Amino acid sequence: MFKGLFLCLLLISLAVRAEEWPTDPQATGPAVEALEAYAFPPRDDGTRQGVRTDALLVIRDGRLVYERYAGPTTADTPHLTWSISKSLMATLLGVAYGEGRFRLEDPVSKYYPALERHPALTLRDLLHWASGLDWQEDYEYAPLKSSVVAMLYTRGHRDMAAFAASHEAYAAPGKAFRYSSGDSNLLAAALKGIVGPQRYADYPWTALFEPLGIRRAVWETDAAGTFVASSYVYLTARDLARIGLLMARDGRWGERQLLPAEWVAFNRTPFAGYKAGQDEAVPGGHWWLNLAADGAPSPWPDAPPDTFAALGHWGQALYVIPSANLVIVRYGDDRDGRYRHNELLKRTLAAFAGTVRP
Structure with missing residues (x-):
């Protein structure tokens, strides 16, 4: 009995280890320091003022090249994603x-x-x-x-x-x-x-999370048993990055085409009825796009035009930049609106992709 239990635990441990991100040495240098100066200023939990980053994670070419946490958040914390x-x-x-x-x-x-x-x-x-x-x-x-x-x-x-x-x-x-x-x-x-x-109650796990190796997802339902798709998914930063990499690869994960490429193309196509100024970024198919629309400039001018994102209240963000081979996860607790997507993108690109301009 105990031998079988030990073997089961060993197999689970090996499976989890196999699903960890391949990593490169943590990046350093002046550009990384400039990024950290913006993302991680001294934190005042009493006033909750200013930029308050809980997690920042950068995936380049499918490898984890930068990771830092603050506040109560750690690599093992399923963080509230809000509108992500x-x-x-x-x-x-x-x-x-x-x-x-x-x-x-x-x-x-x-x-x-x-x-x-x-x-x-x-x-x-x-x-x-x-x-x-x-x-x-x-x-x-x-x-x-x-x-x-x-x-x-x-x-x-x-x-x-x-x-x-x-x-x-x-x-x-x-x-x-x-x-x-x-x-x-x-x-x-x-x-x-x-x-x-x-199938509904298990579908997010069997259809999406488990194929991606996501093991600690929480998705709340209301009293009617319907997933709260507007607000209440919790994921670790590393697990959210898996969603970003899936999208960066046009829906492919390993040998499996988990999402049709045409679906990802739909997500990244701007809604024709959008009028400039209605939101910070341009809506696609329930994702946000860094595109000029209706005569207005792109919302994040220091990032490439193929940048797209999932965004949430209080500074949650998953950025995907296919032309730079970057996926960026940023969790936050911003209460006063000072955080700027463009500023973080500009500094992250300078640190991890050179100076990438549109």
Whole structure:
């Protein structure tokens, strides 16, 4: 008995070790010091002011070349990703898309009947945050009129998708961009209909996390058993980097095409209905793009135009830069808006890819 248990533990240990990132010696030098000066200034946990980086991790050419943690976060900490969860839902849907389970043009009501009064609303529309539903994505500064605060914490928290579906339309689906955590949770409810209730509870793990070697993911559900795709995935920095590398490789992981390349291309294609100034970055298929749009300059001018990202509240970020062979994970606890994506990208590129310009 004990011999069998020992062998089982040994095999688990070897499997976890085999899934660790290949690493290079930790990078040093003036450019790295300049990066750290921005990302890790002296930290005041009393006031929570300034740039407050919890984790910074850089993958270059598939190898871990830089890693640093601060505050309570360590390499073993599954960190709250906030709205990075939205891009993770899009990635999970990509696996289902590759299995032939749905088409982008399918009406959402086919999989989530609560939207039957919006029969023209498609999965593509939700992935573009273009449902046309009258949603107010306000946070701490305007909680009384905030749809997202009501969904996450008050009258909508038990069944978040039903709460989102109850909103009236202000525009035809697919015509106008309006960032909405409700759209993301409607996608999570649709996924239940796409894969079936029997598979749904395990699907993020069996379809995405386990094939990537991610073993410590946490994805919360609401009381209706629907994943909170807007906000509540927890991953270590190293595990989130696996998602980034999967996207950088056009959906391929080892010998397996986990996501169809056409799905990744959709994620990285800008929504045609986006108007300049509606958000900091340009929306793609539930990912954010560093592209000029509607006559405006690119949002992160010191990064290459092929840069794309998953972004979350209080400074969470997963940046993917295919032309520089870089994946960057940044977790934070920024409360005053001083953190700038472009500044971190500029300094990281200078440290790990030379001076890469558009």
